[in-house]
Amino acid sequence: xxxSQMFPKWLINCKDDxxxxxxxxxxxxxLHEAIQQQLAESHVQYFTDxxxxxxxxxxxxxxxxxxxxxxxxxxxxxxxxxxDIHLNEQVSxxxxxxxxxxxxxxxxxxxxxxxxxxxxxRWPDMKCKLHILFNQxxxxxxxxxxxxxxxxxxxIRKTYVELLNENPRAAISSQDLDISQKVEQMVLxxxxxxxxKGSVGHFYAMKATLSYHHSRQQTSSRLRDIDxxxxxxxxxxxxxxxxxxxxxxxxxxxxxxxxxxxxMSTRPGFVVDSGSEAHNEELKGFLIxxxxxxxxHYPQMNALISKSFVPGREKIVxxxxxxxxxxxxxxxxxIRPMTRTMLIGYLNFETLKYVWDQYIIxxxxxxxxxxxxxxxxxxxxxxxxxxxxxxxxxxAMEAVLNRESPHLTVQQFQHQIKxxxxxxxxxxxxxxxxxxxxxxxxxxxxxxxxxxxxxxxxPPYTKPQDRRKAREEREAERERLQQQQRDAxxxxxxxxxxxxxxxxxxxxxxxxxxxxxxxxxxxELEEQLQEERRKRQEAEMRAQEEIALLRxxxxxxxxxxxxxxxxxxxxxxSVYSTSTYMSRxxxxxxxxxxxDFSRMAPxxxxxxxxxxxxxxxxxxxxxxxxxxxxxxxxSIDTIAHGEGAEAEHLDVxxxxxxxxxxxxxxxxQLEVFGHRLxxxxxxxxxxxxxxxxxxxxxxxxxxxxxxxxxxELRQLK
Numbered sequence: 250x251x252x253s254q255m256f257p258k259w260l261i262n263c264k265d266d267x268x269x270x271x272x273x274x275x276x277x278x279x280l281h282e283a284i285q286q287q288l289a290e291s292h293v294q295y296f297t298d299x300x301x302x303x304x305x306x307x308x309x310x311x312x313x314x315x316x317x318x319x320x321x322x323x324x325x326x327x328x329x330x331x332x333d334i335h336l337n338e339q340v341s342x343x344x345x346x347x348x349x350x351x352x353x354x355x356x357x358x359x360x361x362x363x364x365x366x367x368x369x370x371r372w373p374d375m376k377c378k379l380h381i382l383f384n385q386x387x388x389x390x391x392x393x394x395x396x397x398x399x400x401x402x403x404x405i406r407k408t409y410v411e412l413l414n415e416n417p418r419a420a421i422s423s424q425d426l427d428i429s430q431k432v433e434q435m436v437l438x439x440x441x442x443x444x445x446k447g448s449v450g451h452f453y454a455m456k457a458t459l460s461y462h463h464s465r466q467q468t469s470s471r472l473r474d475i476d477x478x479x480x481x482x483x484x485x486x487x488x489x490x491x492x493x494x495x496x497x498x499x500x501x502x503x504x505x506x507x508x509x510x511x512x513m514s515t516r517p518g519f520v521v522d523s524g525s526e527a528h529n530e531e532l533k534g535f536l537i538x539x540x541x542x543x544x545x546h547y548p549q550m551n552a553l554i555s556k557s558f559v560p561g562r563e564k565i566v567x568x569x570x571x572x573x574x575x576x577x578x579x580x581x582x583x584i585r586p587m588t589r590t591m592l593i594g595y596l597n598f599e600t601l602k603y604v605w606d607q608y609i610i611x612x613x614x615x616x617x618x619x620x621x622x623x624x625x626x627x628x629x630x631x632x633x634x635x636x637x638x639x640x641x642x643x644x645a646m647e648a649v650l651n652r653e654s655p656h657l658t659v660q661q662f663q664h665q666i667k668x669x670x671x672x673x674x675x676x677x678x679x680x681x682x683x684x685x686x687x688x689x690x691x692x693x694x695x696x697x698x699x700x701x702x703x704x705x706x707x708p709p710y711t712k713p714q715d716r717r718k719a720r721e722e723r724e725a726e727r728e729r730l731q732q733q734q735r736d737a738x739x740x741x742x743x744x745x746x747x748x749x750x751x752x753x754x755x756x757x758x759x760x761x762x763x764x765x766x767x768x769x770x771x772x773e774l775e776e777q778l779q780e781e782r783r784k785r786q787e788a789e790m791r792a793q794e795e796i797a798l799l800r801x802x803x804x805x806x807x808x809x810x811x812x813x814x815x816x817x818x819x820x821x822x823s824v825y826s827t828s829t830y831m832s833r834x835x836x837x838x839x840x841x842x843x844x845d846f847s848r849m850a851p852x853x854x855x856x857x858x859x860x861x862x863x864x865x866x867x868x869x870x871x872x873x874x875x876x877x878x879x880x881x882x883x884s885i886d887t888i889a890h891g892e893g894a895e896a897e898h899l900d901v902x903x904x905x906x907x908x909x910x911x912x913x914x915x916x917x918q919l920e921v922f923g924h925r926l927x928x929x930x931x932x933x934x935x936x937x938x939x940x941x942x943x944x945x946x947x948x949x950x951x952x953x954x955x956x957x958x959x960x961e962l963r964q965l966k
Contacts, residue, residue, distance in 0.1 A: 256367045259339035272327040276320045283311035380678040386603040400508040422463035450491035478593045538623035547631035554579040595654040917946035
């Protein structure tokens with residue numbers, strides 16, 4: 250069921266109808282008979298006695314025997330008709346139900362692409378069917394899948410992913426910063442890379458791929474400039490999976506690493522061009538191919554190259570090396586940068602992807618890649634001949650190619666390829682590279698069935714007991730593999746259970762620690778509350794004692810004069826009450842916003858003479874107390890404010906202190922709040938924040954006061 254979900258519905262319906270058709274039954278019947286004929290000729294009793302390789306060979310031979318028969322032709326016609334029916338039904342239903350904006354042709358192409366991609370994902374070995382798309386730019390989804398199929402190397406991806414999981418730092422080069430700067434400079438400098446400018450995802454993808462590539466080399470030397478260019482096609486093909494604003498995901502980087510490193514390891518020698526003898530020989534052979542194509546289709550280009558690259562030396566070279574050597578020498582200097590970069594930087598992205606598409610789908614055909622690159626470079630030079638013929642020097646020709654090549658289109662290349670090279674290249678792609686397999690049905694064979702048998706890898710003949718033993722070994726191996734899978738599954742479940750228990754244990758420990766912390770905080774708060782209650786009770790007790798003491802003093806003062814005089818004889822009471830009163834009068838209460846002495850009502854002064862004896866004792870006591878308080882106030886004022894010049898100096902210092910204090914408060918507000926407080930802004934804050942901000946402001950104010958005091962002391966010294 251899971252496998253069927255990979256395919257579009259129309260393709261599944263088509264398959265069901267095909268398997269129910271009489272054409273399919275007829276083909277399967279003949280295929281079965283062809284296999285039975287092979288079994289009889291090979292003296293094998295059962296098809297299941299064969300190994301997997303033998304089964305595949307027998308199936309290929311049987312299919313080859315039926316390839317040109319009527320049953321195969323009828324089946325292909327039936328499949329074609331059913332695919333046409335179901336595909337059109339799918340598109341018609343989509344047009345009726347979804348009201349798409351695309352045309353019917355677009356929908357048919359999209360559905361066909363979806364079906365082809367699902368088949369390729371299910372059977373990657375069918376990638377050779379992509380040869381039918383030669384000389385056509387691949388649709389973007391098929392391009393991504395085709396590049397991945399031809400450049401697939403699971404071992405490279407596995408190594409990279411394991412390295413990321415175990416030690417991500419090891420996947421980054423020691424020259425990662427230098428690589429990042431070089432990538433950024435390359436994108437900004439190359440005109441054909443303008444679509445990559447400003448893209449965070451493309452930059453990170455190129456940098457991460459190149460950094461890992463350099464780390465694998467384990468060398469202190471820098472990457473070659475060519476390595477930076479060759480990563481660009483893989484990044485632009487993966488454009489649909491890369492965001493321009495965010496770094497690319499690790500999954501996409503792993504895919505790019507796999508494709509890039511696989512390509513780098515499969516490059517032809519003339520593309521690597523390291524200067525070794527083997528690479529020089531390959532480059533020479535490649536130049537000969539390009540020169541032959543130019544001779545055949547663009548002869549005027551060869552003459553231009555010979556003339557421009559070695560001016561004034563034609564006669565000398567003609568006698569020493571020959572005109573052919575002169576042409577190859579000039580051609581080498583002209584196209585060497587193109588081959589090393591695979592035309593990156595010379596073509597715009599669309600044309601470059603077209604060229605690379607054909608190169609990629611021909612990787613499984615020996616020699617095709619070399620032929621294709623020779624054709625492309627020769628075609629490029631031929632297309633640019635009109636602009637190159639005015640050049641008088643090699644530098645001028647290179648400048649024209651760099652400037653004009655990005656303007657070449659896919660259609661220009663397609664036209665030239667179709668005109669001169671399509672038949673040969675397509676035949677090279679679609680030719681059967683394998684040896685011909687024997688045809689078992691004499692009525693369908695063009696040659697006797699024993700023809701070309703010597704080219705086949707026919708499995709050796711085995712005895713029944715050997716085949717039985719091999720079958721038992723295969724069954725034992727299958728059982729062993731199944732047991733390994735069961736053991737691995739059991740271990741996986743046990744590991745998940747252990748991880749789950751460990752997570753639960755860690756969660757319980759965390760919860761217990763949190764409960765302990767809450768209990769500890771609650772106990773601390775309770776202790777603070779008890780301490781606060783104790784302090785409040787002590788303060789209330791002291792206040793009650795002071796109130797009781799004041800009441801006793803008032804009672805003493807309210808007594809008749811005789812009792813007061815008798816009380817004066819008791820020095821203990823008089824001294825105690827006087828000292829207590831003085832201490833309360835001299836020591837001022839804590840300052841508050843309401844403590845403004847200038848606003849207090851003046852205490853009326855009374856004469857200092859002895860009160861008249863006509864007053865009653867109560868009035869005399871009050872007058873004495875009032876006179877006493879007046880003198881105390883005058884003394885306190887004199888002590889606090891001074892007299893004369895001293896008072897003026899004290900006023901100046903007080904005003905200065907008040908000014909500094911006001912400025913410190915304003916400055917502290919700016920430091921703590923970032924702005925001056927508005928009226929009632931502080932009152933709207935919660936108590937905890939008021940306390941915290943007040944503490945911060947007082948610390949700043951105290952620090953500034955200490956600094957000023959230190960400066961004043963230094964000035965006094």
